[in-house]
Amino acid sequence: MTVQVTVLGCSGTHTGPDRMCSSYMVESANYRLLLDCGNGALSNLQRRWNVADVDAVVISHLHPDHFADLYGLYYALRFHADGPRSVPVVAPLGAWEFASQLLDSADRFAQTCRFETAQAGDRLNLGPFTVTLFASSHPVETLGSRVQAGAAVVAYTGDSGPTAQLQHLARDADLLLADATWLERQRPLPTGVHMTGHEAGTVAAAANVRRLVTTHVFPSVDPNEVAAEAAAAFDGEVVAAHDLQEFAL
Ligand SMILES: [Zn+2]
Ligand SMILES: [Zn+2]
Numbered sequence: 001m002t003v004q005v006t007v008l009g010c011s012g013t014h015t016g017p018d019r020m021c022s023s024y025m026v027e028s029a030n031y032r033l034l035l036d037c038g039n040g041a042l043s044n045l046q047r048r049w050n051v052a053d054v055d056a057v058v059i060s061h062l063h064p065d066h067f068a069d070l071y072g073l074y075y076a077l078r079f080h081a082d083g084p085r086s087v088p089v090v091a092p093l094g095a096w097e098f099a100s101q102l103l104d105s106a107d108r109f110a111q112t113c114r115f116e117t118a119q120a121g122d123r124l125n126l127g128p129f130t131v132t133l134f135a136s137s138h139p140v141e142t143l144g145s146r147v148q149a150g151a152a153v154v155a156y157t158g159d160s161g162p163t164a165q166l167q168h169l170a171r172d173a174d175l176l177l178a179d180a181t182w183l184e185r186q187r188p189l190p191t192g193v194h195m196t197g198h199e200a201g202t203v204a205a206a207a208n209v210r211r212l213v214t215t216h217v218f219p220s221v222d223p224n225e226v227a228a229e230a231a232a233a234f235d236g237e238v239v240a241a242h243d244l245q246e247f248a249l
Helices: 041-048 070-078 095-102 106-112 165-170 197-207 223-231
Strands: 004-009 023-028 031-035 056-058 087-091 113-117 123-126 129-135 143-149 152-156 175-179 211-215 237-240 246-248
Touching (some): 023 152, 070 095, 070 106, 070 113, 087 123, 095 106, 095 113, 106 113, 129 165, 165 175, 165 197, 175 197, 197 211, 211 223
Parallel strands (some): 031 056, 056 087, 087 113, 152 175, 175 211
Antiparallel strands (some): 004 246, 023 031, 123 129, 129 143, 143 152
């Protein structure tokens, strides 16, 4: 079964010039699964698809750079030219209560974005995909996703510092989308928040992935320097993510 991954946002924490925040479209068998919907991602999404083409959304955690464009998706679906649409949104506990505080109609939000609570250890069946959720290491509850269709596996860390869970998340994956926000030379850095390029490379090596995509790079950091740092720790292919980049599995 072929799987196509399109980067809709690879900037970490805030947008940069031509780099939106975290979002990845994963497609197979004409089903479109959106992993995160960070600020700016909806703009990139509409370069390739209609908003009504999204079959399900999985939100890793409730930081704005991972869910802020859910608001745009909500309005785009509610006021869609072909009539109101809705989409299932899988997210950590309390997501709807948290996100709806910015809106004047929490009920309409829930009708359009049909929130379902998930937690680490859950296994979701979404179209052709089996999505297994893992606990990432981050200041708020964060769910990494292992997305499988047939023999193809895409692993997405969400935001995460180094943790043994990431090796399970990414074990033998064809593609690992890894938080690689920082560089080793920037230390001291906060612990349990994000990885450096080196740490992302170390995870990729330990998990024996086929291809590592370094992403969620902080806007003032050079993505190619992050990827080079990762490549020094991992013998496989390393790619520095950029917006609208496509991967075929
Ligand atoms: Zn983030
Ligand atoms: Zn975060």
